[in-house]
Amino acid sequence: MTLSGIFFLYFALPVFMAVYAVCRPHRRAAVIAAGGVAVCAWGSLWGALLLTLSAAAAYTGGILINNFKEKRGISKLILTVCCVINGIIFLLFSRSLYSPPDMIPMSEKFFRAVGASVYTLHSISYCADIFRGRYAAQIRFSEVFAFVGFMPCLNCGPILRYDEISETLDAPKIRSDxxxxxxxxxxxxxxxxxxxxxxxxxxxxxxxxxxxxxxxxxxxxxxxxxxxxxxxxxxxxxxxxxxxxxxxxxxxxxxxxxxxxxxxxxxxxxxxxxxxxxxxxxxxxxxxxxxxxxxxxxxxxxxxxxxxxxxxxxxxxxxxxxxxxxxxxxxxxxxxxxxxxxxxxxxxxxxxxxxxxxxxxxxxxxxxxxxxxxxxxxxxxxxxxxxxxxxxxxxxxxxxxxxxxxxEKFTSRFGQQFIPAARPAIILALLILCTSFMLSEPQMAEFMF
Amino acid sequence: MKKIMDCISAALFFMLLFMFALATIVKSDLSQTAQKYSGMPAARAAESFAADNFPIPGNWNVIYSATAIMMGQKTISGVFVDKDRLIDVITEKEAESYTDQTEIVNSFAQKYPDKTIYAMVVPTASGIYSADIPEFDPAVDQQKLIDDIYFALDGRIITLDAYNPLFSLRDEYVYFRTDSRWTSLGAFLVYGRVAPRMGLEPLNISNYDIEYADRSFYGDLYRKIRYGGVKADTINVFRNKYGSYVTGVAASADGQEFDSGSVYFRQALSQQDKYAYFLGGDYFEKVTVTTSNTSAPRLLIIKGDYANCLAPFLTPHYSEITLVDPARLDGRPLSEIADPTQYDQVMFLFDAEDFLRGEGFDGIAK
Incomplete structure (x- = not known):
């Protein structure tokens, strides 16, 4: 499922937002995690399994690294295992549609796992940051899962750090602005x-x-x-x-x-x-x-x-x-x-x-x-x-x-004056224009990993 | 104030999404949906369902085409948008596949050695106006393509040249601007040039009155891309000043029979595909035109769309003309629809694109 597809915009997004809105804030991390699973499973059901594996590696690895933080040798080994698991997923299952994956010929035998380029990097960064003492391991699995398979980023990034979203992830709030x-x-x-x-x-x-x-x-x-x-x-x-x-x-x-x-x-x-x-x-x-x-x-x-x-x-x-x-x-x-x-x-x-x-x-x-x-x-x-x-x-x-x-300079200087008032009109115009393009030509998302 | 505008923006956005999603579901025929998308992976089926059933598809297409052309794009869904016409480009890759078709035509000629057989492959607009198509768009050289096809045909098949008459008069209104087919004028000019090779004496243009049947024809290429920057076409009809030779037209499709007194189906002018004005377009599997020239030979035309425009000009020369569209044979042999032994002459008449596609040619071989 691509963020630039008609199905996502008109069906998946409103349904997801409705479910997300009716859930209590502290349950929303689980909804995001479920959304991530759905995006990965959309390409192949095995894709959801790989995301779960990567998230489980991050969660278990994170707790173990945290618990063995005094014993650097063991925690390093755990970090290495986590990196190897994610590295294998990345090399075998991640590929863009732009050019044939001729670097690793073996990977052609495997399916293309949506989001593998993103969640593997999330998983590695989570364990590595705990190893470095940047933050402590999170004990709520849903939060770690939601971070690793952060639904908005699964198509192509950006790559996140756990501490960038951890505070909001506890109890995300929908704000009108x-x-x-x-x-x-x-x-x-x-x-x-x-x-x-x-x-x-x-x-x-x-x-x-x-x-x-x-x-x-x-x-x-x-x-x-x-x-x-x-x-x-x-x-x-x-x-x-x-x-x-x-x-x-x-x-x-x-x-x-x-x-x-x-x-x-x-x-x-x-x-x-x-x-x-x-x-x-x-x-x-x-x-x-x-x-x-x-x-x-x-x-x-x-x-x-x-x-x-x-x-x-x-x-x-x-x-x-x-x-x-x-x-x-x-x-x-x-x-x-x-x-x-x-x-x-x-x-x-x-x-x-x-x-x-x-x-x-x-x-x-x-x-x-x-x-x-x-x-x-x-x-x-x-x-x-x-x-x-x-x-x-x-x-x-x-x-x-x-x-x-x-x-960017122009919008930062004048945008605040005009954009809020014109926002409904801009949204309407962009929605009409984008819909016409989405419906009229095959979607090319070459860098949807 | 900002908060109100924010709420309006969000409400508007989600309301529109909800409205269109609901309309998509309501518009679709859910009983047929399961059948249509069965065998497809669920994800793909859901995406196709959303795209196929989205409301007001034509209107989205109009916005898209106008914007894409404004942004400099020249080709939309394989249709090249020239200054004053739409051209369905036949690429070099498409042009590689004619061997099967020529073999079928040759085997047909061998099967009916006593019949006079003609073959005419008419170039499409992409062949005649190839100079207007930029170099990067690999439009095939149709003159060479047609020569190659003719070269591959059996020596006893009489080939008819449609390329040169159309090319020499390319500045005339020989092709529709918004449709992939030729006009009556194009067909008439070719008729004038090929008739002597068929042993016929063509009627002069002074024998005809030209009637404008419709001035707002938007053809299949327009319907494909919905680009409104090209002028609507006119459907011209050549009517014999001294009375029509046609005594009756019988057509059949899907087991149903239709009769008409003319080769021009006026009711088609109120339909979407107005090209059906000419002998029903590609709707019928078989059309039989009988004429008052009862002593003349009988002609069987195995045809693509282009034949519908040309057949009316042949009516003075034949007692009966039967047109069979192999694309509509649905696996049945040609002889089941029209027995070639019952005709004096057989003509294969296709445009280059239809010939390359070779749809239903298997039925000719059976």
């Missing part, structure tokens, strides 16, 4: 996903349909740039929907998306589009390997790439990005002398080049696409770049604007 904000944020995310991201996906598909062997260098660059923009909107759309849904339930999640255009460094550009994943990678991969900078960075890059998809193209993409970030760190001083505009352009170019390897879909096509960007098809006579730019200008111009921090 949060409910109204949540509805608007959910619909905004939905429109980002199905109106903008899917339009960019259609454009990218048209560009890709020309074939990596035939495409000219300018069109190949355009294809990679469009892929990058689509990738950002796909993530941002799901994150906003998740945050909006969580707000409806009474949870205020922290901001989980920073527009990438305008960054002076590739690192901040990439971490900005998925800060919750970056923080997770830093806390649970880089920090434990402190003092070993290169292995830590490589491990984080590989894990980050695998999170988006267990395919070779994502692996190459993440390693390329890590290499550029390492170069950036080395050249920090000289780069600092460059004009800001030039630095932004360099970051965009680097991001597009890295994205080139993903633009082809499969690994082989991706490599060819990357080659095409650097003129491997010198005899190509196709000249559609201008055509695409001209035709899709009504999508590309607002998309580029939305990828900059400008809209």
């Amino acid at each position: 949060l409910l109204a904000d949540g509805i608007l944020l959910y619909l905004y995310g939905l429109s980002e996903k199905i109106i903008i991201a899917d339009r960019l996906a259609a454009l990218q598909e048209e560009i890709r349909s020309m074939g990596a062997e035939r495409v000219s260098a300018p069109t190949a660059w355009l294809g990679a740039a469009v892929f990058g923009a689509w990738f950002c909107f796909e993530l941002s759309g799901f994150f906003h929907m998740a945050r909006g849904f969580a707000l409806m339930l009474g949870f205020e999640l922290k901001k989980c998306y920073i527009p990438p255009l305008g960054s002076y460094e590739l690192k901040s550009c990439l971490t900005g589009i998925n800060p919750s994943l970056s923080e997770w990678l830093y806390d649970y991969i880089v920090l434990p390997l402190k003092g070993k900078a290169v292995p830590a960075a490589l491990a984080a890059a590989v894990a980050g790439g695998l999170w988006y998809g267990t395919s070779r193209s994502f692996l190459v993409w993440s390693v390329m990005a890590a290499a550029v970030i390492a170069l950036e760190t080395l050249l920090k001083k000289p780069l600092g002398y460059l004009p800001k505009v030039l630095r932004v352009m360099l970051v965009i170019s680097a991001a597009v080049i890295c994205g080139g390897v993903l633009s082809g879909g499969s690994y082989e096509e991706g490599i060819l696409w990357l080659g095409a960007m650097f003129g491997s098809n010198p005899t190509s006579t196709e000249n559609t770049t201008w055509y695409f730019l001209r035709s899709y200008a009504p999508t590309l111009i607002p998309a580029v604007l939305l990828l900059t921090p400008l809209p």
Whole structure:
């Protein structure tokens, strides 16, 4: 069940909210947990079992680690067991729909478990934080289950920390202001996903349909740039929907998306589009390997790439990005002398080049696409770049604007004056528009893990 | 004030969700629902149920198409939206599958060696206006495709060229703007060019009065994507100035018989698919047109939709024309519907898309 589907919006959401509203606040964690099970079971009944296994590992592991906190060896072993269980679930059952899971050929034999990329990371972070003494283990299973399988985040994230929601999880309250904000944020995310991201996906598909062997260098660059923009909107759309849904339930999640255009460094550009994943990678991969900078960075890059998809193209993409970030760190001083505009352009170019390897879909096509960007098809006579730019200008111009921090600055300055009064009209307009798109074209949720 | 607006927003949102969800359930035929979605995984069935039964589907489509086109999208559900027409694009991938069909036509020719057999594969608008379709959209070269199909046919089958007459007059109103089929004018122009090859002397345009039967025809492509940015079509009818040769039309579908005195079914103009004006469109499995030219030969047309527009022009030359749609044979052999031995000539008349689809061709082979 995807947050961007007609069934979720018109059937699952109202039913879930009705059940949630009539339950007493201290029982709502159990309702969220049940919702998580339903989302996972929607793809396959075995998916619900995997979520239960992951939650049980977190719950049992958390209590045991807590009980053996004085005996670091035993608690470390328990943490390792918890990580191994979740790691296996992640590697075998988690995959995005974007590219074939060719990294771990064995995983193709298994079904795709919805939410496995998210709840495994929740489970690991919960045990690791207890191990580090960040908080004590929770004894109510429903609360741990609700955190691990936090229903709004199961599609694509953001990745949460237990202490981010634990206070609310005790007895979540539905508040009219949060409910109204949540509805608007959910619909905004939905429109980002199905109106903008899917339009960019259609454009990218048209560009890709020309074939990596035939495409000219300018069109190949355009294809990679469009892929990058689509990738950002796909993530941002799901994150906003998740945050909006969580707000409806009474949870205020922290901001989980920073527009990438305008960054002076590739690192901040990439971490900005998925800060919750970056923080997770830093806390649970880089920090434990402190003092070993290169292995830590490589491990984080590989894990980050695998999170988006267990395919070779994502692996190459993440390693390329890590290499550029390492170069950036080395050249920090000289780069600092460059004009800001030039630095932004360099970051965009680097991001597009890295994205080139993903633009082809499969690994082989991706490599060819990357080659095409650097003129491997010198005899190509196709000249559609201008055509695409001209035709899709009504999508590309607002998309580029939305990828900059400008809209956010605008809404933070003027939004408070206009949005509350116009909210019912905006909700109505977005609902009509989103419904028409959901009903009229097949839903593409490539990064619904 | 803010609190009131918040409450209004939330109430409005959930009220709309509830209203549409309820309307979806009420609209659906629950007794048929279980049957329709049986065999599907429950999750998929629930999602399909919601999408299939959602109220006012056409209106959502109108909003979607207008917005998507405004945002620069050119192709919606496989339909290319050109400046002034909708084009159903035949892709290179679709064009790979004609061997089975040509083999069936060849075996038919071998089975009836004494019959004169014609084959006409008419290009669709995507073949004639391919220059308007951007390079990235892999529309197949239909001239080459039709040549390849003709090349694969038995040497004794007389092939009729519809591509060149349509291409040379592509600026005329030869294809509907909102429908995947050709107009009467397109059919007439092709008739004028192929008739001599069939040994017929075509009637000149001066023999006809052109009547505008309908000026607000929105065809199947419009109904598919509901994009209102293209002008409505007109249905033109060529009426013989000196009186019609047609003496009767008998049609059958699903065991029921229908009679008419004309090849033009006026009642179809009040239906959704106004193309049914031409011999009922694709509704009938068999249509028999008898004419006053009783000494002329009998023709059997094994056909796709395009034949309905062309058949009226052939009526002066034949005593009887029978049109059989193989797509409606439902597994029955062709001979059960119309025995080819009873006819002097047989014509296979399909547009490129119908021919590639080859729906019901198995029935021709039986």
